[in-house]
Structures are given as C-alpha cells and as structure tokens.
Amino acid sequence: MKTATASTKGSILGYPRILVAPPGPRAKSIIAKDKEFSSPSYIKEYPLVIAGGKGAMVEDVDGNRYIDWMAGIAVSSTGYQHPVVTKAVVDAAGKFLHICGTDFYYEGFSDLCEALAKSMPGRDKWRVFLSNSGTEAIEGMVKLARQHTKRHGLISFDSSFHGRSYAAMSLTTSKVKYRHDFGPMLDVHHLPFHNPYRNTVEQCVGAAQSLFETKLSPSNVAAVVMETLQGEGGYVMPSKEFLQYWRKFCTDNGILLVFDEVQCGAGRTGKMWAFEHYGVVPDILVTAKGIGAGMPIGAIVAKESVMTWPRGSHGSTYGGNPLACASALATIGLIKEELGENATKMGTRLLAGFKKLQAKHPCIGDVRGLGLFVGVELVKDRKTKEPAHDLMADLEQLAFTKGLLLLGCGKSTIRVAPPLVLTAYDVDKGLEIFDECLTELT
Numbered sequence: 001m002k003t004a005t006a007s008t009k010g011s012i013l014g015y016p017r018i019l020v021a022p023p024g025p026r027a028k029s030i031i032a033k034d035k036e037f038s039s040p041s042y043i044k045e046y047p048l049v050i051a052g053g054k055g056a057m058v059e060d061v062d063g064n065r066y067i068d069w070m071a072g073i074a075v076s077s078t079g080y081q082h083p084v085v086t087k088a089v090v091d092a093a094g095k096f097l098h099i100c101g102t103d104f105y106y107e108g109f110s111d112l113c114e115a116l117a118k119s120m121p122g123r124d125k126w127r128v129f130l131s132n133s134g135t136e137a138i139e140g141m142v143k144l145a146r147q148h149t150k151r152h153g154l155i156s157f158d159s160s161f162h163g164r165s166y167a168a169m170s171l172t173t174s175k176v177k178y179r180h181d182f183g184p185m186l187d188v189h190h191l192p193f194h195n196p197y198r199n200t201v202e203q204c205v206g207a208a209q210s211l212f213e214t215k216l217s218p219s220n221v222a223a224v225v226m227e228t229l230q231g232e233g234g235y236v237m238p239s240k241e242f243l244q245y246w247r248k249f250c251t252d253n254g255i256l257l258v259f260d261e262v263q264c265g266a267g268r269t270g271k272m273w274a275f276e277h278y279g280v281v282p283d284i285l286v287t288a289k290g291i292g293a294g295m296p297i298g299a300i301v302a303k304e305s306v307m308t309w310p311r312g313s314h315g316s317t318y319g320g321n322p323l324a325c326a327s328a329l330a331t332i333g334l335i336k337e338e339l340g341e342n343a344t345k346m347g348t349r350l351l352a353g354f355k356k357l358q359a360k361h362p363c364i365g366d367v368r369g370l371g372l373f374v375g376v377e378l379v380k381d382r383k384t385k386e387p388a389h390d391l392m393a394d395l396e397q398l399a400f401t402k403g404l405l406l407l408g409c410g411k412s413t414i415r416v417a418p419p420l421v422l423t424a425y426d427v428d429k430g431l432e433i434f435d436e437c438l439t440e441l442t
C-alpha cells in the first residue's frame with residue numbers, strides 16, 4: 001500500500017503509522033452510526049475516529065497513529081494523557097462533580113479566578129467570570145459591555161469568528177454558512193481587519209473613519225471586539241499599529257476594547273496571552289479552548305472597573321465546573337513552567353521549516369506565525385494571491401492518509417495549532433509529510 005509505506009518511513013517512535021487505509025473497518029462502523037443519528041450540521045473534516053493519544057500523537061480505532069498538528073482546533077494544549085492534567089482531573093472527580101460556582105464556593109473555582117486575574121499585566125486589578133465555552137464567554141462579554149457602558153453598539157471585524165450563539169454569531173463574519181438563514185442578527189458593524197498579506201493599516205483605518213463619519217456615532221458603541229490574532233478567518237496576525245489604533249480610539253471614546261483569545265491565547269504564541277507580544281492591553285479578555293486543555297471552560301477576564309454588573313445579573317449552572325477548573329489550573333502551571341517556552345522553540349523550528357518549503361513550492365503564498373500559532377496560506381498564483389481553496393482541502397485529506405492531522409481555515413490557509421507539548425520529531429516528521437503531500441498534489 002503506497003500511502004502506508006510513505007507514512008511509516010523514518011518513523012522512530014512508532015508514529016506516524018498507517019496499518020490500514022483510514023477509515024479502517026472499526027472507524028467505518030462508528031462513522032455509519034454517527035451519520036445515522038447525529039445532527040447533519042456537524043462538519044466532520046475527515047474520517048478520523050480517535051481511540052486515544054499520547055503527547056502530540058493520536059491513535060485511531062484501527063490502530064493508525066497520527067501526528068496531531070491541530071489539537072482538536074487548538075484545544076488539546078497539553079496533548080493527550082498529560083500526567084499532570086490527568087491527575088488533577090481524576091483527583092477532582094474523586095471529590096465532587098458539581099455544586100454550582102454561581103451560588104456556592106469551592107477552592108478550585110476561586111484559585112482559577114485568581115490565576116487568570118493575576119495573569120493580566122499592568123497595575124489594574126482584574127476580575128473573572130467562568131463559563132463553559134468560548135461562545136458562552138463571548139455572549140456574557142457582550143452583556144457585560146452593554147450593561148457597563150449603557151450603550152448597545154458593537155464593532156467587530158471581517159473574517160472574524162467568535163462562536164455560534166446569537167451575540168457571537170452576529171460578531172462572526174468568517175464564513176456565511178455560520179449566519180445563513182439564522183437572522184435577524186444583533187446590530188454589529190464589521191470593519192476590515194489588518195491582514196499584512198492582503199491590506200494595509202491605512203485602508204483599515206480609512207474604513208473605520210468612514211463608518212464613524214457616516215453611519216455610527218462612537219458614543220453609541222459599547223465594545224470593539226477582535227481576535228488578537230484571527231483564527232478561523234485564516235490565522236492572520238495584524239500589525240502593532242492596528243491594535244494601537246483601536247486601543248487609542250477606544251480610550252478616547254469611552255469604548256471597551258475586547259480581545260478574543262479563545263484560539264490564540266493560553267500559551268499558544270509562547271506568552272500566556274497573544275496581546276503581550278504587542279504591548280496593547282484590552283479592557284476585557286475572553287479565553288477558552290486551550291486554557292482547559294480539553295475540559296470545557298471559558299472565561300471573561302475584565303478590569304475590576306469594568307466588571308461592575310450587579311449580583312445575580314449573570315451566572316451559569318456549570319461554568320467553572322470543578323473538573324474543568326482543575327484542568328485549567330494544571331494547564332496554566334504547565335504553560336508557565338515549560339509549555340510557553342516549548343511553544344516558542346517549536347514554533348521557531350516550524351516556521352523555519354515552512355519558509356524552506358515556501359522556497360520550494362510556489363503554491364505557498366505566505367507563512368506567518370507566533371509560537372505554535374502558524375498559518376500557511378496556499379495560493380494559485382503568488383502575484384494575484386488567488387486563494388487555492390481546493391488545494392487546501394486536498395492537502396488536508398492526503399496528509400490524513402499519511403498520518404498527519406491538519407486543519408484548514410480562512411479561504412485557503414492551513415492552520416498549524418498543535419499541542420504545546422510538540423517535539424522536534426513531531427515538527428520535522430510533519431514537515432516531511434507536508435512536503436511530500438504538496439509534491440504529489442501540485
């Protein structure tokens with residue numbers, strides 16, 4: 001079998017290995033049941049049926065092993081079976097599963113609020129609201145921003161993704177399928193996000209000025225909501241000037257600046273928060289995904305002067321569940337001790353490898369990244385920069401058959417967002433497979 005030979009070649013750690021072309025027989029039977037009973041709205045990128053994993057390796061139900069470069073959409077930050085995280089969750093499960101942090105107290109809840117509040121820079125004091133997911137944190141953030149400012153206007157950006165509830169969906173513009181037929185939306189004004197590969201800060205600022213001159217008074221705006229680094233929209237890193245412009249604009253106009261770091265935060269870029277690379281501090285930070293390393297948790301972290309909503313105005317039955325708090329506390333400890341540093345080291349190695357591949361493959365238009373938040377944009381032509389959507393889709397599928405888990409984003413970008421425990425082997429072997437796939441496909 002051609003793919004099996006290719007993917008097992010050079011494997012020194014027992015992975016990647018393809019024993020049977022995926023989906024194998026066990027995978028097929030699970031997929032058949034899923035197709036019969038689960039909602040048709042699920043995407044299911046490719047037929048991966050996971051049985052377990054270790055570090056940055058994922059094993060499927062037929063014994064195939066893959067290098068994971070996507071971490072379940074930037075979530076499994078500590079990889080699979082991390083002993084510290086697993087122990088923290090198991091220990092917590094041995095004590096109690098629930099009491100409701102909105103109404104009562106427990107140590108893990110207060111400890112996590114403290115850890116997140118103290119992770120923020122500067123002299124301000126911060127407070128924390130714990131939710132179950134990124135979407136729920138975004139939803140709560142919109143309520144907080146409106147309640148605090150007594151204004152209703154919201155600004156977000158083209159190609160952004162903030163989730164799928166009504167407020168989050170209204171902020172989201174990365175793909176029309178997330179909004180189609182679901183209206184009416186909340187009243188959100190969308191402006192261009194700075195994408196150094198495709199537009200300029202001047203163009204973005206010009207569009208903002210035009211909006212405020214013709215359609216919207218800044219005095220009606222509660223919050224400007226942006227992903228510090230765009231995830232779903234294409235792994236886009238704006239310039240410092242862009243973030244500085246919005247910081248100043250918000251300060252001058254009494255508007256709250258909100259950074260959504262659900263995908264790019266929690267150590268992924270090498271620092272705890274991506275905004276730390278820019279020296280621009282928001283009024284509210286939203287986090288989820290990697291902070292829980294797989295346990296469902298999200299958080300709104302806001303300046304104390306902003307988190308002024310009264311008792312009972314917002315809450316959640318499960319938000320800050322004790323198992324999720326235990327996982328998040330263990331994860332924050334690991335990020336500080338070693339994983340942030342590893343993300344920087346492995347991210348540098350990965351970027352250097354992709355730059356080499358860019359010199360070899362004309363279809364790689366742009367390579368960009370901070371730590372283990374890396375985007376590889378594929379184009380039909382480097383001059384026109386026309387997105388190569390089909391190539392991205394084919395690459396995802398082919399890499400899967402060779403033992404590398406990839407995930408696309410934007411129109412034609414491969415997002416590389418692996419577990420932060422990634423090793424040099426995982427980087428080099430993954431790059432080898434990536435190279436091999438592009439050679440076959442182009």
Ligand code: PLP
Nearest residue numbers: 133134135161162163231262263
């Ligand atoms: N914000 C960003 C930047 C995201 O990437 C996501 C999910 O992909 C969300 C919010 C929504 O988070 P969740 O899927 O946990 O609800």
